[in-house]
Amino acid sequence: xxxxxxxxxxRALFSTxxxxxxxxxxxxxxxxxxxxxxxxxxYGFVCKSTGFAEEADDVFQNTVLRAFQYRHGxxxxxxxxxxxxxxxxxxxxxxxxxxxxxxHLDRLESRIxxxxxxSGRDARIRAVxxxxxxxxxxxxxxxxxxxxxxFSIREIAVMNRCSANNVKxxxxxxxxxxxxxxxVPHEPV
Amino acid sequence: MNPSEIRDDDWIxxxxxxxxxxxxxxxxxxxxxxxxxxxxGSLRPAPLRRRRLAAAAATSLALAVLLLLxxxxxxxxxxxxxxxxPIQTRFFIPGKNIQIVWMQRQDFILPATQxx
Numbered sequence: 325x326x327x328x329x330x331x332x333x334x335r336a337l338f339s340t341x342x343x344x345x346x347x348x349x350x351x352x353x354x355x356x357x358x359x360x361x362x363x364x365x366x367y368g369f370v371c372k373s374t375g376f377a378e379e380a381d382d383v384f385q386n387t388v389l390r391a392f393q394y395r396h397g398x399x400x401x402x403x404x405x406x407x408x409x410x411x412x413x414x415x416x417x418x419x420x421x422x423x424x425x426x427x428h429l430d431r432l433e434s435r436i437x438x439x440x441x442x443s444g445r446d447a448r449i450r451a452v453x454x455x456x457x458x459x460x461x462x463x464x465x466x467x468x469x470x471x472x473x474x475f476s477i478r479e480i481a482v483m484n485r486c487s488a489n490n491v492k493x494x495x496x497x498x499x500x501x502x503x504x505x506x507x508v509p510h511e512p513v
Numbered sequence: 514m515n516p517s518e519i520r521d522d523d524w525i526x527x528x529x530x531x532x533x534x535x536x537x538x539x540x541x542x543x544x545x546x547x548x549x550x551x552x553x554g555s556l557r558p559a560p561l562r563r564r565r566l567a568a569a570a571a572t573s574l575a576l577a578v579l580l581l582l583x584x585x586x587x588x589x590x591x592x593x594x595x596x597x598x599p600i601q602t603r604f605f606i607p608g609k610n611i612q613i614v615w616m617q618r619q620d621f622i623l624p625a626t627q628x629x
Contacts, residue, residue, distance in 0.1 A: 352549065355548070356548070363541070367536040368533075368534035381540050384544070385540070385544050388544050389544075389547060435532060435534070449528055449529075449532050452528045452529060471522070499525075502525070
């Protein structure tokens with residue numbers, strides 16, 4: 325009797341995962357309730373990460389729709405905010421694959437409120453965004469996730485699939501770049 | 514500018530957040546409309562349905578391959594070539610109405626010395 329070894333990809337056909345059967349995907353109302361408290365922060369993150377690009381609205385819309393399409397991948401015991409921001413990071417990556425990775429800050433001026441000009445904060449805003457424009461795309465993702473998104477180093481490491489040490493080093497380099505752009509002398513370590 | 518301010522993460526965070534980026538209402542409405550359309554478009558999330566169809570198709574394919582391997586070989590999947598037709602050798606004796614039919618099931622490999 326001849327014994328035939330099936331290829332490894334066919335083994336998955338006959339395996340049953342009880343966890344996937346038990347977790348029901350989010351309903352629309354549940355998804356909207358989870359999205360409501362984070363959507364402003366999500367939109368702000370997308371806008372600032374893309375440098376207020378015209379396509380920022382499309383990136384935000386694609387993020388939300390993709391999150392809804394793949395809602396079966398969301399486990400209810402995890403953070404929805406972290407999950408949807410991770411999807412936003414991938415959408416921003418896709419955006420920069422189609423367009424230049426350079427941040428064009430010409431639209432920044434129209435976004436600066438008049439109150440910032442009165443308090444002198446507009447110069448700081450311009451300085452930070454000009455410095456962020458000098459970062460690489462990956463550094464910019466980590467920079468905005470930390471400072472704009474408010475995520476911890478560990479969460480950022482998970483979202484970018486790198487080590488926490490890597491994130492710390494990247495943030496340190498971002499700060500040094502900002503200091504250089506602002507003309508602040510570096511202090512010896 | 515005080516260098517220690519730059520070291521302070523709050524300085525950068527405050528600066529970034531001092532630039533407001535509220536979600537435009539028309540974009541909010543458009544996204545909600547598309548979400549409702551996406552929810553109405555499928556009774557169940559698409560990937561689950563695709564997974565079921567893919568699993569059924571792959572199971573059928575695997576069964577078909579197994580059946581082909583087992584039954585496709587006329588000899589039942591073994592190395593046995595099966596029954597051979599008998600080799601017939603006919604001898605005619607001239608002048609006599611005699612025909613000898615010699616049937617053999619296998620070739621006899623005779624040592625070379627016997628034929629010489």
